[in-house]
Amino acid sequence: MVIGKLALFLLYAFLCQLVFSSSLPHLCPNDQALALLQFNHTFTINGFDASYRSYYPKTVKWNRSTDCCSWDGVLCDEMTGQVIELDLSSSQLRGKFHSNSSLFKLSNLKRLDLSDNDFFESLIPPKFGELSSLTHLDLSHSNFTGPIPAEISRLSKLHVLSIKSHSYELRFEPHNFELLLKNLTQLRELDLSFANISSTIPLNFSSYLTTLDLLNTQLYGILPEGVFHLSNLESLDLSENPQLTVRFPTTKWNSSASLMELYLRSVNATGRIPESFGYLTSLRTLRIASCNLSGSIPKPLWNLTNIEDLDLDDNHLEGPISDFFRFGKLWWLSLGNNNFDGQLEFLSFNRSWTQLGKLDFSSNFLTGPIPSNVSGMQNLYSLILSSNHLNGTIPSWIFSLPSLAGLHLNDNHFSGNIQEFKSKTLTRVSLKQNQLQGPSPKSLLNQRDLHYLVLSHNNLSGEIASTICNLKTLQVLDLGSTNLEGTIPLCLGEMSELMILDLSNNSLSGTINTTFSIGNELVVIKFDGNKLEGKVPQSLINCRYLEVLDLGTNKLSDIFPKWLGALPELQILNLRSNKFYGPIKDSRTDNLFAQIRVIDLSSNGFSGDLPERLFENFEAMKITSDNSGTREYVADIYENFYTSLIVTTKGLELELPRVLTTDIIIDLSRNRFEGHIPSIIGDLIGLRTLNLSHNVLEGDIPASLHQLYVLESLDLSSNKISGEIPQQLALLTSLEVLNLSHNHHVGCIPKGKQFDTFENSSYQGNDGLRGFPLSKDCGGDDGVPQTTTPVELDEEGGGDSPMISWQAVLMGYGCGLVIGLSIIYIMLSTQYPTWFSRMDVELEHKILTRMKRHKKRH
Template sequence: MGYVKLVFFMIFPFLCQLSLSFCSSLSPLCPKDQALALLQFKHMFTISPYASAHCEFSHPKTLSWNKSINCCSWDGVYCDETTGHVIELNLNCSKLQGKFQANSSLFQLSNLKRLDLSYNDFSGSLISPKFGEFSSLIHLDLSGSDFTGLIPVEISHLSKLQVLSIQSYPDGLRFKPHNFELLLKNLTQLRELYFYGVNISSTIPLNFSSYLTALQLPLTQLYGVLPKRVFHLSNLESLALLDIPQLTVRFPTTKWNSSASLQMLRLYKVNATGRIRESFGHLTSLRNLSIVSCNLSGSIPKPLWNLTNIEELNLDCNHLEGPISDLFRFGKLSRLSLGNNNLDGQLEFLSFNRSLTQLQFLYFSFNSLTGPIPSNVSGMQNLQSLSLSSNHLNGTIPSWIFSLPSLTGLELSDNHFSGNIQEFKSKTLDTVSLKQNQLQGPIPKSLLNQRDLYSLLLSHNNLSGQIASTICNLNILQVLDLGSNNLEGTIPLCLGEMSGLWVLDLSNNSLSGTINTTFSIGNKLGVIKFDGNKLEGKVPQSLINCPFLEVLDLGNNELSDTFPKWLGALPELQILNLRSNKFFGPIKVSRTDNLFAQIRVIDLSSNGFSGHLPVSLFKKFESMKITSENSGTREYVGDTGLYYYTISLIVTTKGLDLELPRVLTTEIIINLSRNKLEGHIPSIIGDLIGLRTLNLSHNRLEGDIPASLHQLSVLESLDLSSNKISGEIPQQLVSLTSLEVLNLSHNHLVGCIPKGKQFDTFENTSYQGNDELRGLPLSKDCGSDDGVPQGLGQGEEGDSSMVSWQAVLMGYGCGLVIGLSIIYIMLSTQYPVWFSRMDVELEHKILTRIKRHKKRY
């Protein structure tokens, strides 16, 4: 018996431990009322695959909720191990969609300590004041779930809260006045505060939790001055203030109290000017330093190079100047971005730098760097993205760049590089921009075998050879810009079958043959530029399969076709350029509604179009019937911000052929010049009140200038020269105060040139070649301002006018008597009928001249 007792006492501790381990492995039993509350909450929402679209990983956690299973075992539900009460609910990225009710059953879980509802879809739902009843809550995350309206003041009752995260689309959520100050005052235990897109519209109060480790307030419309106390929070690890231009930030001049703890400092578009303080050199724990668009100036201070733990340094879009050096100190650096500054000097530091082994991203674009890229660079085998565009770099592109094994992005555009483009070792390229250099030779074959390439810009170089059909293997390519080179041969047929392509620019090369490309149904093409080549034949009718097409430029080729009126069915077409080809026949459209409704620029100049001006076409131009007022923002046609591609267009305006590097949506242009068009100028053009440029010159137009043109209030250039237009210049055109260039030369205009406003600024060249036109600036007098012929004294006005009228009436009267006498003799002596007809015409001319004379005087 003693032996048994001994054994029992020996194994008793083990049995207890085993028992406790077994018990702890069992989930505590969830109270039935809380399980029911959770199930009721579940049934208020549907599961939508789009509800958590912003999540990298999403999972419908509530699908596992079943009343037959203990709720403490449900996905996202955590219970107190002793009481079984639900104390944590994590429904982050759970694909929930529906209205979050103000009296939701969720508020019955009164013991909740942690609640995460982020990244679901509760569109249109208000944040209920009942959230303030979770008295034990220490963690609340309502980010990215599309709550709207006011943030209730009851949130400030959560006195135990340590983490508060609320993210909204801009102005989706807002505070009442003073409620933000009240919240920071009451939440004395707060460690982390994340507000994104919340309209706070107040200053940051001086009194807030001293325990803060994270303060991130992007897009919150704060104003005033950031309290100095923020920089001296001893536990502060991250500070992010983004897109708050009314918030002034003044950096400490001495060592910060948070120097030892601060790991991330991100300031973007806040009011921070002046130099980078040397006090930054004390932030020895800093890993991420980003100060962008803050108007910092001066050189980069040397103490900054002491931040040896820095992993990401971003000082883009400032006014920093001086050379770049000492970067070899940053052994842990993975991202370095100093673009859009005034930095100069050369990239010599790369040639002896073997410490940047972790560097993955290097961005120095839009500076004033000079010289070649060093060729003896090593130790940067992890580099994935290299951007040195818009500098003054020259020489050849060194081979080490083409040998980078993991290169995904290469941007060296707008420099002075020469030589050939070598074959790339990397097979992971997604964007290559080498445009605006002096590169030559063929397009490398390795570029045409990149399965991840979505942007290829090689324009404005001296590349030669043909465009290989293997370019169509780039399955996800979105931008193909090969314009302004010396490429020749035909356009590959398969280009129209690239389903993801948005920009196809082959302009200004030596491409020949017909456009046999078949544009397949379902393509996404928005820009097609084939201008400036030697293309022949007709416009391919498969272009009708391009429903997203905004820009079609086929100008300066040798195309021979009638007007492709069927293009009017393209719903998004805004620019149509067919200038300088061999188009012929009348310009006609069908009666179908909404044809060319979005057109803003139409250039059919220098062709062989004939017939009357297309009244039926002008009626369709709905976008030209709207005046685009200056809203302060500049919008461009076809501008998607895709990888530095912008649409250029040659237009004839203000008497010049200009290349617009970008086309404003307000640039409304009609150019039908240098054709064989005839007939009158239709008054309906006056309805196109958005017109900036109207050019109908060098045609066979006749009749009067319609007075309705005075409705074109934003017209800047009007060219009607070299036609057969007659009559007087309408006085109403004086109201065109935006008119900068007027050319009415070489017509048959008569009468006086209008005076006042813009008409007082036009030169003689605007009117030359109109023999019957009088007035300033021509040498032929048209009388003084009050209509009196020049040279008469003030006292002679009445008598002279009367004498003039008497002479005129006597002359015409005598002529009329003689004419009527001839008619009487002719009728009485039975003169031939042809003489009778001639005499009637003579009488009509006499009467017409009398009326015209009265009108003139």
């Protein structure tokens, strides 16, 4: 009896223990905890910034005294205690990721997220392919680099794979992308944005795929139509692959019921938007900008009543703008740079757009006024109507929109005064290139959060109010060409956030007394086209980020401010049409003006020799880059603001609306420079324009100029340059304009290539020049000179010196040629050293010509 009760008790105790133990999770095994700690110890932690709540050091509290299953970012299996999930995203880990990392001991991992850390350009270890239980792997934005290992394609259970990169830091080896898609048949989400795939897109995709993101991956070829027929596809992004041709299905897509997001910006989808788009009834986001699309919007598209985000920018689409009011759920509408037309009157009765946040109709053909009464757009934060044909006054309701942050109405025909601003939210205002008039409204100068203020090319009046300096957050201030007068406010140099300061083409006077504070952010300063006097302020040396300094066309009087060359980023220096004077002394300081690309000192009073040592410092001019790649611009730092510059090139005064980094220009014309042209200029092989005209330069053209193989404009006119035009200049195949007029050149004009295109005006005022296109013949078809200008003896030789005739030269013709030339050389090398070398060349041409004629006759 006792034994029976004991047995029952033991059985009860065992069952209780079993139930109790099954209700508690197992503790993390020691080997798992050790692997995690070893992994963590290979990294340091970035400083914690509480303002970024999603970024925090999850591993900082890991320690042996607690169960690893309770550690932040760690999840264990409830039955075994094995680590099955590790989320260390945005954990501020820094350091090398080793190929034999202890992380790979966690063989039961199903989910692994290491995104948004800094692994110091480590390679992705192939051992990731050994974590065969993984269903989710995210290595994005963690500074991995190099090839994506083929071993990743072994993870056949993956549902989610994300290896987003930064600017092609990661790449696929040939055929590995195809192998990945072939093996990962369970994939639901694939994101390889900015990884360098450089491949066509294969046909085989997981049928479970819901998200495919291949943004900016250098794909090419034709997109298989099967991608549009993935029946579970919800989001497709193939944007920024300009070599990828996309042909939309003309019939119903298999994905039409599920597809909610379609991003195809900057692919080649030439043609019309097909009517099949009308089947995409679940579509919320449609962004097909910069795709070469044309024609009108197909009627079925208006049936997509769920559209919230529509971007058709930068195409060739056409039709009335009013049709778009049919989309009642829009919060983002961007139709810029197309051929849409019509008026904006539909805005006044489209009260359903209460949720609209962005409205961009810029660069179209819209006409008429902005409606005077519009209600309902209480959430509008960006209104962009620039570059159209809109007119009338700017209605006051715009300045009362409670959420408006960006207002861009530039390049239209608006007139009247600028209304008083009632908005407290405006940060960006651009009203340039209109017919607005009157003083700047005081309320505009009280917008304390304003970052961007562009009012240029209007008919404003009055002075620049010093209260403008109350705009402490201002980054761009453009008041150019607005008829302003008075002086420049002293406080402008103390605006610590200001990057662009443009006061050009006004009637500002006085001296530049502005003190530019230490640590300022200025990149562009344009004071050109005013009536400013005095010297260049020394405080400009505090503008360490300055790329453009334009003080041209003023009344400044100073010596050359060579100290500006110490500004490390300076690329454009324009001092043209002032009263600068004196010599530009050679610099013994290295790296002065090392980044300069455009230097214009024309129409001043500079004198003395050209600054040879300064030219040696122009390192940026010693590099060439072709125009076939991406076009880069100087001071291209702020969207919709372009730095313009007036230059003299190819015989014309032109305004460059934007300055390419390849626009390399030296203009020292209309001064009093003297001496020789330094041969060191031939080292500046990036030069596109060289203008040394209207000085008193002398000597020969250095033959080293033939090294300027991208030179497009060469102007040496109105100097005292002598000697022959170097034959090597015929190698300048990019030369479009040449002006050597009004000098003392002699001899034959080079033949061939560009020199066959220049007209008489390139050489007029050089009586000693012969050859095409001048009327004085220089040679036959074989290019051998037939006549030449008689050589004048040096007058310093005196009247008793015998005149040497061509007959004297020819006394050695025939068997005595060598003896005759030797006699002449001995005679002349002592008496006529200044002209003998030039005469020797002419003698050689003459003799060769006559020898050829003699040979033909016999």
